[in-house]
Amino acid sequence: MADYKAPLRDMRFVLNEVFEVSKLWAQLPGLAEVVDEDTANAILEEAGKVTGGVIAPLNRMGDEEGCSWNNGVVKTPAGFQDAYKAYSEGGWVGVGGDPAFGGMGMPKVISAQVEEMVNSANLSFGLYPMLTAGACLSINAHASEELKEKYLPNMYSGVWAGSMCLTEPHAGTDLGIIRTKAEPQADGSYKISGTKIFITGGEHDLTENIIHLVLAKLPDAPAGPKGISLFLVPKVLVNEDGSLGEKNSLSCGSIEHKMGIKASATCVMNFDGATGWIVDAPNKGLAAMFTMMNYERLGVGIQGLSLGERSYQSAIEYARERIQSRAPTGPVAKDKAADPIIVHPDVRRMLLTMKALNEGGRAFSSYVAMQLDTAKYSEDPATRKRAEELVALLTPVAKAFLTDMALETTVHGQQIFGGHGYIREWGQEQLVRDCRITQIYEGTNGIQALDLVGRKVIGSGGAYYKHFADEIKAFTDSADVSLAEFVNPLKDAIANLEQMTADLMERAKANSNEAGAASVEYLQVFGYTAYAYMWALMARTALAKQGEGDFYVSKLGTARFFFARLLPRIHSLTASVKAGSESLYLLDASQF
Numbered sequence: 001m002a003d004y005k006a007p008l009r010d011m012r013f014v015l016n017e018v019f020e021v022s023k024l025w026a027q028l029p030g031l032a033e034v035v036d037e038d039t040a041n042a043i044l045e046e047a048g049k050v051t052g053g054v055i056a057p058l059n060r061m062g063d064e065e066g067c068s069w070n071n072g073v074v075k076t077p078a079g080f081q082d083a084y085k086a087y088s089e090g091g092w093v094g095v096g097g098d099p100a101f102g103g104m105g106m107p108k109v110i111s112a113q114v115e116e117m118v119n120s121a122n123l124s125f126g127l128y129p130m131l132t133a134g135a136c137l138s139i140n141a142h143a144s145e146e147l148k149e150k151y152l153p154n155m156y157s158g159v160w161a162g163s164m165c166l167t168e169p170h171a172g173t174d175l176g177i178i179r180t181k182a183e184p185q186a187d188g189s190y191k192i193s194g195t196k197i198f199i200t201g202g203e204h205d206l207t208e209n210i211i212h213l214v215l216a217k218l219p220d221a222p223a224g225p226k227g228i229s230l231f232l233v234p235k236v237l238v239n240e241d242g243s244l245g246e247k248n249s250l251s252c253g254s255i256e257h258k259m260g261i262k263a264s265a266t267c268v269m270n271f272d273g274a275t276g277w278i279v280d281a282p283n284k285g286l287a288a289m290f291t292m293m294n295y296e297r298l299g300v301g302i303q304g305l306s307l308g309e310r311s312y313q314s315a316i317e318y319a320r321e322r323i324q325s326r327a328p329t330g331p332v333a334k335d336k337a338a339d340p341i342i343v344h345p346d347v348r349r350m351l352l353t354m355k356a357l358n359e360g361g362r363a364f365s366s367y368v369a370m371q372l373d374t375a376k377y378s379e380d381p382a383t384r385k386r387a388e389e390l391v392a393l394l395t396p397v398a399k400a401f402l403t404d405m406a407l408e409t410t411v412h413g414q415q416i417f418g419g420h421g422y423i424r425e426w427g428q429e430q431l432v433r434d435c436r437i438t439q440i441y442e443g444t445n446g447i448q449a450l451d452l453v454g455r456k457v458i459g460s461g462g463a464y465y466k467h468f469a470d471e472i473k474a475f476t477d478s479a480d481v482s483l484a485e486f487v488n489p490l491k492d493a494i495a496n497l498e499q500m501t502a503d504l505m506e507r508a509k510a511n512s513n514e515a516g517a518a519s520v521e522y523l524q525v526f527g528y529t530a531y532a533y534m535w536a537l538m539a540r541t542a543l544a545k546q547g548e549g550d551f552y553v554s555k556l557g558t559a560r561f562f563f564a565r566l567l568p569r570i571h572s573l574t575a576s577v578k579a580g581s582e583s584l585y586l587l588d589a590s591q592f
């Protein structure tokens with residue numbers, strides 16, 4: 001596998017040239033004082049060094065060795081402890097954290113690029129700081145001042161880690177039926193009892209304490225999702241003076257043996273009357289957890305992009321070096337026995353598909369991150385509301401579309417290596433295995449699609465969708481005629497999405513199966529249309545600068561490939577959406 005090199009040039013292109021993000025920061029109190037273009041560039045460069053130099057070299061070894069469990073103690077692979085220390089000491093765990101508690105206070109659009117780098121370097125490693133940062137977000141947004149002061153500084157600094165304990169053996173998607181209980185105690189704390197499964201970083205040897213955020217039910221809680229509360233439950237209890245006290249009544253019962261992300265500990269966690277403290281009001285736990293989830297879901301989308309990028313870096317190097325057969329139009333490398341495989345149309349198709357989806361995904365995830373920043377920092381209520389609604393609409397698309405595309409790109413990256421792609425030493429098969437979980441956890445992609453169609457599009461009466469469609473239409477209406485080759489197909493794509501959305505909203509009124517029957521394909525049409533908008537924006541910048549070097553020429557060529565070869569996929573997907581639910585219900589369960 002090629003060494004990982006952070007795609008800093010492309011990140012700078014998206015942030016500084018396409019979105020001119022420093023203009024947004026200058027308008028947002030809370031960001032204007034802490035970040036500008038130079039600071040951001042310097043941060044990303046440093047992140048590139050630590051992820052490429054320290055964390056990427058552990059990826060293969062981590063996959064080979066995996067985590068081990070012995071009598072409740074979980075060991076991460078060799079090198080992880082030192083790398084985690086280096087990562088924490090660099091301030092990277094708290095890069096997006098609240099400066100009031102020792103975080104670096106960077107906008108999401110910057111921490112998103114850092115996440116991309118760490119996950120490209122090593123997804124298993126990246127999950128530990130990501131879960132910690134996510135737990136910090138929920139604590140900061142919903143916990144009491146006392147809990148924040150006691151826990152956040154050591155979490156942002158990476159001295160303690162975090163975990164998120166939702167799933168139970170019988171309750172994954174449907175958290176309304178969880179059984180973990182919380183008994184109120186006279187001193188205001190709670191005793192938490194129950195079993196959680198699949199808990200990422202539930203136990204490990206990277207930090208001296210792990211702060212679990214646990215969903216549980218109070219004795220008098222209403223049934224279903226409205227009866228869930230959130231608790232902060234530390235592995236080791238923390239004394240009044242901040243020092244570590246007794247071990248809490250919880251333990252790791254075992255770890256899972258998995259298809260990929262083998263160096264990430266996936267734990268069964270047993271809570272046996274463990275002491276915890278409530279975060280937010282009773283029965284408001286799911287809402288508090290959702291604060292974390294919007295960030296995490298974008299983060300999981302970015303994990304997919306990270307793997308696609310890593311796979312592409314190896315594939316392009318291999319395609320330039322591997323010689324096999326002659327080009328259809330005659331020999332290119334006449335001094336060699338055969339031509340490099342990059343001459344073949346099908347290899348180019350795969351490489352360009354990877355490049356177009358990765359770069360489209362980087363632009364789209366940055367766009368969503370900018371909406372998250374606007375929603376968090378803008379002082380204008382109307383601007384904030386619009387950004388919040390765009391985040392709500394686009395988060396399921398970012399999670400599911402980026403990860404679905406990542407499975408395609410990592411498989412192309414494996415295919416380009418031929419038989420060698422199937423062999424461990426080249427690293428491409430690990431990326432495919434690691435990628436698969438991104439479509440499953442943090443809410444399966446099927447559930448993301450239902451969320452998009454049911455809650456966000458139909459649930460808002462089309463209002464959230466309209467924000468996005470109106471923005472794209474404003475862009476196409478004002479675009480220069482020189483952009484016609486990009487703008488015209490984008491106009492058609494948005495008209496198609498508009499029609500499809502209106503039809504679906506109408507059909508869903510008459511038949512409750514319609515939304516679920518159409519949702520996955522609907523999300524994909526949405527995703528390709530969103531990428532078309534991103535590619536048109538990128539093409540606009542690249543067209544203006546095409547005389548300034550190969551970078552822009554390459555960008556324009558990739559934009560043309562996207563519009564010619566990938567955007568037309570919406571037509572077959574649209575036909576599936578239009579086909580409705582009828583054919584899904586022709587068989588009884590026994591007739592399958």
Ligand SMILES: Cc1cc2nc3c(=O)[nH]c(=O)nc-3n(C[C@H](O)[C@H](O)[C@H](O)COP(=O)(O)OP(=O)(O)OC[C@H]3O[C@@H](n4cnc5c(N)ncnc54)[C@H](O)[C@@H]3O)c2cc1C
Pocket residue numbers: 164165166167170171172173174197198199200201258266437440441442443444445446447450516
């Ligand atoms: C490696 C790994 C790490 C994880 N990390 C964590 C973690 O840190 N914390 C945590 O709490 N959990 C974690 N999970 C759990 C993960 O989030 C769940 O596995 C996931 O949400 C799906 O739940 P489930 O496995 O129970 O599947 P189920 O909910 O049983 O779903 C089974 C299938 O049915 C579909 N389905 C279910 N309901 C519907 C519906 N209403 N409409 C249409 N389709 C439906 C699903 O899409 C899926 O295809 C992790 C899982 C793994 C494998």
